[in-house]
Amino acid sequence: MVTTVLVTARVSGRRGPDPDDWRVFRLDRVRPRIPTGPRFTPRDIPGGDVGVFITSRFRGNDGTRTDWPCQGQVILDLPATVAAPFAQDGVVEALGPDRCRLTLGSWSWTGLAAALGRFDTDIEVVGPPELKDACSQLATRYATAARDTRHPFPR
Secondary structure, X not given: OOEEEEEOOOOEEEEOOOOOXXXXXXXXXXXXXXXXXXXXXXXXXXXXXHHHHHHHHHOOOOOOOOOOOEEEEEEEOOOHHHHHHHOOOOEEEEOOOOOEEEEEEEOOHHHHHHHHHHHOOOEEEEEOHHHHHHHHHXXXXXXXXXXXXXXXXXX
Protein backbone atom coordinates (compact mmCIF):
# COMPACT_ATOMS: atom_id res chain seq x y z
CA MET A 1 0.00 0.00 0.00
CA VAL A 2 1.18 3.51 -0.75
CA THR A 3 -0.02 6.84 0.60
CA THR A 4 -0.71 9.80 -1.67
CA VAL A 5 1.30 12.70 -0.31
CA LEU A 6 0.99 15.37 -2.97
CA VAL A 7 -0.10 15.87 -6.53
CA THR A 8 1.80 18.08 -8.95
CA ALA A 9 0.79 19.09 -12.46
CA ARG A 10 2.75 16.09 -13.78
CA VAL A 11 2.57 13.29 -11.23
CA SER A 12 1.38 12.05 -7.89
CA GLY A 13 4.06 11.46 -5.28
CA ARG A 14 3.46 8.56 -2.92
CA ARG A 15 5.24 6.84 -0.09
CA GLY A 16 5.50 3.07 0.00
CA PRO A 17 5.33 0.93 3.14
CA ASP A 18 8.92 1.95 3.99
CA PRO A 19 8.71 5.53 5.35
CA ASP A 20 11.97 6.46 3.61
CA ASP A 21 10.78 5.16 0.23
CA TRP A 22 9.48 7.85 -2.13
CA ARG A 23 8.03 6.87 -5.48
CA VAL A 24 6.57 8.70 -8.46
CA PHE A 25 3.37 7.45 -10.09
CA ARG A 26 1.41 8.62 -13.11
CA LEU A 27 -1.76 10.24 -11.83
CA ASP A 28 -3.91 8.55 -14.48
CA ARG A 29 -2.85 5.17 -13.01
CA VAL A 30 -3.76 6.01 -9.41
CA ARG A 31 -7.03 4.46 -8.26
CA PRO A 32 -8.54 6.08 -5.15
CA ARG A 33 -9.81 3.80 -2.43
CA ILE A 34 -13.10 4.76 -0.83
CA PRO A 35 -13.14 5.38 2.07
CA THR A 36 -9.79 7.10 1.82
CA GLY A 37 -8.13 4.95 4.48
CA PRO A 38 -6.02 5.83 7.48
CA ARG A 39 -4.55 9.30 8.02
CA PHE A 40 -0.81 9.76 7.71
CA THR A 41 1.79 12.12 9.08
CA PRO A 42 3.02 14.46 6.33
CA ARG A 43 6.77 14.56 5.72
CA ASP A 44 9.00 16.88 3.78
CA ILE A 45 9.91 15.98 0.22
CA PRO A 46 13.54 14.78 -0.05
CA GLY A 47 15.60 17.85 -0.89
CA GLY A 48 12.69 20.14 0.00
CA ASP A 49 11.73 21.16 -3.56
CA VAL A 50 8.93 19.22 -5.29
CA GLY A 51 10.02 20.40 -8.75
CA VAL A 52 13.60 19.23 -8.22
CA PHE A 53 12.37 15.94 -6.75
CA ILE A 54 10.02 15.13 -9.64
CA THR A 55 12.50 16.19 -12.34
CA SER A 56 15.24 14.18 -10.65
CA ARG A 57 13.14 11.03 -10.41
CA PHE A 58 12.09 11.27 -14.06
CA ARG A 59 15.77 11.49 -14.94
CA GLY A 60 16.70 8.42 -12.91
CA ASN A 61 18.38 10.23 -10.02
CA ASP A 62 17.94 10.09 -6.26
CA GLY A 63 15.47 12.97 -5.97
CA THR A 64 17.98 15.66 -5.02
CA ARG A 65 19.74 16.43 -8.36
CA THR A 66 18.20 17.46 -11.68
CA ASP A 67 21.07 16.55 -14.01
CA TRP A 68 20.76 13.62 -16.39
CA PRO A 69 22.72 10.44 -15.61
CA CYS A 70 24.22 10.53 -19.13
CA GLN A 71 25.30 13.85 -20.64
CA GLY A 72 27.10 14.42 -23.91
CA GLN A 73 28.15 17.10 -26.32
CA VAL A 74 27.95 17.12 -30.12
CA ILE A 75 28.45 19.49 -33.02
CA LEU A 76 25.43 19.70 -35.34
CA ASP A 77 25.59 20.93 -38.93
CA LEU A 78 22.61 23.20 -38.25
CA PRO A 79 22.23 26.84 -37.29
CA ALA A 80 21.62 27.26 -33.57
CA THR A 81 18.26 28.90 -34.32
CA VAL A 82 17.12 25.73 -36.12
CA ALA A 83 18.37 23.30 -33.45
CA ALA A 84 17.24 25.22 -30.36
CA PRO A 85 13.47 24.58 -30.64
CA PHE A 86 14.12 20.81 -30.64
CA ALA A 87 16.84 20.73 -27.98
CA GLN A 88 14.33 20.35 -25.11
CA ASP A 89 16.38 21.04 -21.97
CA GLY A 90 19.69 20.93 -23.83
CA VAL A 91 22.02 23.88 -24.27
CA VAL A 92 22.66 25.13 -27.81
CA GLU A 93 25.66 27.32 -28.60
CA ALA A 94 26.15 28.92 -32.04
CA LEU A 95 29.48 28.08 -33.69
CA GLY A 96 28.87 30.14 -36.80
CA PRO A 97 25.99 30.61 -39.20
CA ASP A 98 25.54 26.89 -40.02
CA ARG A 99 26.88 24.95 -37.03
CA CYS A 100 26.17 24.68 -33.33
CA ARG A 101 27.28 22.80 -30.23
CA LEU A 102 24.58 20.91 -28.35
CA THR A 103 24.94 19.67 -24.78
CA LEU A 104 22.15 17.23 -23.99
CA GLY A 105 21.30 14.56 -21.43
CA SER A 106 19.29 11.38 -21.19
CA TRP A 107 18.65 8.42 -18.89
CA SER A 108 20.99 6.19 -20.99
CA TRP A 109 23.73 6.55 -23.59
CA THR A 110 21.57 4.73 -26.15
CA GLY A 111 18.66 7.04 -25.36
CA LEU A 112 20.90 10.07 -25.84
CA ALA A 113 22.29 8.75 -29.14
CA ALA A 114 18.76 8.05 -30.40
CA ALA A 115 17.59 11.55 -29.37
CA LEU A 116 20.34 13.09 -31.52
CA GLY A 117 18.85 11.43 -34.60
CA ARG A 118 15.83 13.73 -34.48
CA PHE A 119 17.99 16.63 -35.68
CA ASP A 120 18.29 14.94 -39.12
CA THR A 121 21.77 16.33 -39.82
CA ASP A 122 25.41 15.34 -39.67
CA ILE A 123 26.66 14.93 -36.09
CA GLU A 124 30.17 15.13 -34.69
CA VAL A 125 30.39 13.60 -31.22
CA VAL A 126 32.62 15.72 -28.97
CA GLY A 127 32.27 13.33 -26.05
CA PRO A 128 32.27 11.40 -23.89
CA PRO A 129 33.43 8.07 -25.37
CA GLU A 130 30.28 6.33 -24.08
CA LEU A 131 28.20 8.50 -26.42
CA LYS A 132 30.41 7.58 -29.39
CA ASP A 133 30.00 3.88 -28.50
CA ALA A 134 26.20 4.25 -28.25
CA CYS A 135 26.09 6.00 -31.65
CA SER A 136 28.12 3.16 -33.15
CA GLN A 137 25.81 0.52 -31.66
CA LEU A 138 22.71 2.29 -32.96
CA ALA A 139 24.29 2.71 -36.40
CA THR A 140 24.87 -1.05 -36.52
CA ARG A 141 21.30 -1.77 -35.37
CA TYR A 142 19.77 0.62 -37.89
CA ALA A 143 21.93 -0.70 -40.73
CA THR A 144 20.79 -4.24 -39.90
CA ALA A 145 17.17 -3.11 -39.78
CA ALA A 146 17.52 -1.39 -43.16
CA ARG A 147 18.86 -4.60 -44.75
CA ASP A 148 16.21 -6.88 -43.19
CA THR A 149 13.86 -8.19 -45.88
CA ARG A 150 11.99 -10.77 -43.79
CA HIS A 151 8.87 -8.60 -43.43
CA PRO A 152 8.27 -6.53 -46.55
CA PHE A 153 5.88 -3.66 -46.04
CA PRO A 154 2.69 -4.07 -48.13
CA ARG A 155 2.30 -1.45 -50.82
